[in-house]
Amino acid sequence: MSDAAEAGQGSGRFSLELGADLVQVRDWLHDFAVSVIRPAAAEWDEREETPWPVLEEAAKIGLYSLDFYGQQWLDPSGLGIPVVFEELFWGDAGIGMSLAGSTLAALAVVANGTPEQAGEWCPQMFGGPGDVKLGAFCSSEPDAGSDVAAIRTRAVYDAARDEWVLNGVKTWATNGGIANVHVVVASVDPALGSRGQASFIVPPGTPGLSMGQKFRKHGIRASHTAEVVLSDVRVPGSLVLGGRARLEERLARVREGGNAGEQAAMKTFEASRPGVAAMAVGIARAAVEYAAEYSRTRVQFGRPIGQNQGVAFMLADMAASVDAARLLVWRAAWMARQGKPFMRAEGSMSKLVAGETAVRVTEQAIQILGGNGYTRDFPVERWHRDAKIFTIFEGTSEIQRVIIGRAITGLDVR
Ligand SMILES: Cc1cc2nc3c(=O)[nH]c(=O)nc-3n(C[C@H](O)[C@H](O)[C@H](O)COP(=O)(O)OP(=O)(O)OC[C@H]3O[C@@H](n4cnc5c(N)ncnc54)[C@H](O)[C@@H]3O)c2cc1C
Numbered sequence: 011m012s013d014a015a016e017a018g019q020g021s022g023r024f025s026l027e028l029g030a031d032l033v034q035v036r037d038w039l040h041d042f043a044v045s046v047i048r049p050a051a052a053e054w055d056e057r058e059e060t061p062w063p064v065l066e067e068a069a070k071i072g073l074y075s076l077d078f079y080g081q082q083w084l085d086p087s088g089l090g091i092p093v094v095f096e097e098l099f100w101g102d103a104g105i106g107m108s109l110a111g112s113t114l115a116a117l118a119v120v121a122n123g124t125p126e127q128a129g130e131w132c133p134q135m136f137g138g139p140g141d142v143k144l145g146a147f148c149s150s151e152p153d154a155g156s157d158v159a160a161i162r163t164r165a166v167y168d169a170a171r172d173e174w175v176l177n178g179v180k181t182w183a184t185n186g187g188i189a190n191v192h193v194v195v196a197s198v199d200p201a202l203g204s205r206g207q208a209s210f211i212v213p214p215g216t217p218g219l220s221m222g223q224k225f226r227k228h229g230i231r232a233s234h235t236a237e238v239v240l241s242d243v244r245v246p247g248s249l250v251l252g253g254r255a256r257l258e259e260r261l262a263r264v265r266e267g268g269n270a271g272e273q274a275a276m277k278t279f280e281a282s283r284p285g286v287a288a289m290a291v292g293i294a295r296a297a298v299e300y301a302a303e304y305s306r307t308r309v310q311f312g313r314p315i316g317q318n319q320g321v322a323f324m325l326a327d328m329a330a331s332v333d334a335a336r337l338l339v340w341r342a343a344w345m346a347r348q349g350k351p352f353m354r355a356e357g358s359m360s361k362l363v364a365g366e367t368a369v370r371v372t373e374q375a376i377q378i379l380g381g382n383g384y385t386r387d388f389p390v391e392r393w394h395r396d397a398k399i400f401t402i403f404e405g406t407s408e409i410q411r412v413i414i415g416r417a418i419t420g421l422d423v424r
Pocket residue numbers: 147148149150152154155156157181182183184185227230235399402403404405406407408409412424
């Protein structure tokens with residue numbers, strides 16, 4: 011074998027083409043987005059409620075299921091989840107978030123839990139046709155948003171009963187209070203800050219867990235967001251993610267001044283970022299397509315508005331930036347699947363660029379639609395409202411820049 015062939019040069023192994031299976035999945039989801047999600051989008055945005063009938067439809071065809079998401083998660087290219095989320099959010103972001111919200115809770119269990127914990131609890135976050143369920147991941151608190159180390163919810167071990175006792179208030183939880191299974195991040199040893207935290211499973215119907223206020227939001231209104239109040243919530247000792255023995259070992263290492271590894275919430279966010287970024291790409295793509303079509307049919311001064319460079323150039327920038335964002339998403343997702351560490355914060359880069367692209371591009375789409383774009387008779391105003399969340403949740407744009415800044419300078423950027 012020549013040196014060049016050994017080095018992979020000329021082998022043609024580099025490809026940006028989706029495999030046949032993924033193309034099939036993408037087209038199948040696109041059909042669902044066109045025929046089920048889009049027609050329901052405006053109604054559920056106005057109702058500001060979880061679109062249970064849509065979840066039911068999705069469960070019936072095997073889309074809303076742990077099996078389906080699990081299969082996509084395991085796609086060897088890493089692109090399964092990005093392709094799925096882009097398509098669902100192209101349909102509608104509020105409904106998309108209702109269809110995807112449980113995956114964040116499931117991911118927390120898979121990333122931090124034992125295989126037995128994942129096998130027992132993840133299926134209960136999805137249920138099945140006729141009995142659809144949700145999962146919720148509860149990290150944020152009123153005084154601990156970007157500053158995850160400031161979490162005050164306490165988990166105290168009651169050795170006599172082999173139970174954990176959880177007390178605190180979680181906020182901004184997607185599916186919070188209406189989920190079947192809640193995954194709660196809590197402090198076990200406050201003196202250790204973020205390194206003293208762990209995640210706990212709160213099973214369905216556990217006394218002491220209740221929903222606080224439900225938020226009325228700017229966008230993704232078909233996705234339920236609420237406070238979760240934990241008042242002397244008792245869960246079996248085995249429900250700390252990863253198991254108690256591993257937690258005790260980790261805490262002992264930290265107390266001795268050793269390395270605790272990554273904190274639980276951070277590990278979940280790092281793994282989920284390219285997927286969340288793909289959601290933003292879906293919204294942005296929807297806006298570009300809609301605005302391009304509008305520019306072909308809206309006539310002013312005797313010609314389609316798209317014939318004006320002022321409009322066509324805007325569309326060109328929009329289309330190019332959506333493709334650029336997707337490429338960052340695919341790179342990060344591919345790296346994660348190949349087990350390559352994000353040495354330059356590639357996951358954060360994808361989330362930062364995709365989120366900001368979605369906000370900018372949806373705003374430009376409103377501009378291209380003129381007055382129509384500003385009304386609820388056209389979907390672009392909803393897409394603009396929906397897009398804004400992507401610069402806020404799962405780490406704000408500023409926090410992504412902090413993470414990227416640290417990665418590329420090696421400095422303790424604050
Ligand atoms: C619709 C919705 C759904 C959500 N779903 C979930 C969920 O399911 N589970 C969950 O746990 N959380 C969830 N969140 C919470 C979300 O992750 C937080 O809102 C987010 O992390 C920001 O925290 P914060 O709102 O407290 O803002 P803050 O942290 O108070 O930030 C306010 C501003 O200060 C900036 N800022 C803060 N620190 C710095 C810094 N060091 N450098 C520069 N700028 C900084 C921020 O970038 C931001 O602009 C959700 C939020 C929303 C709105």
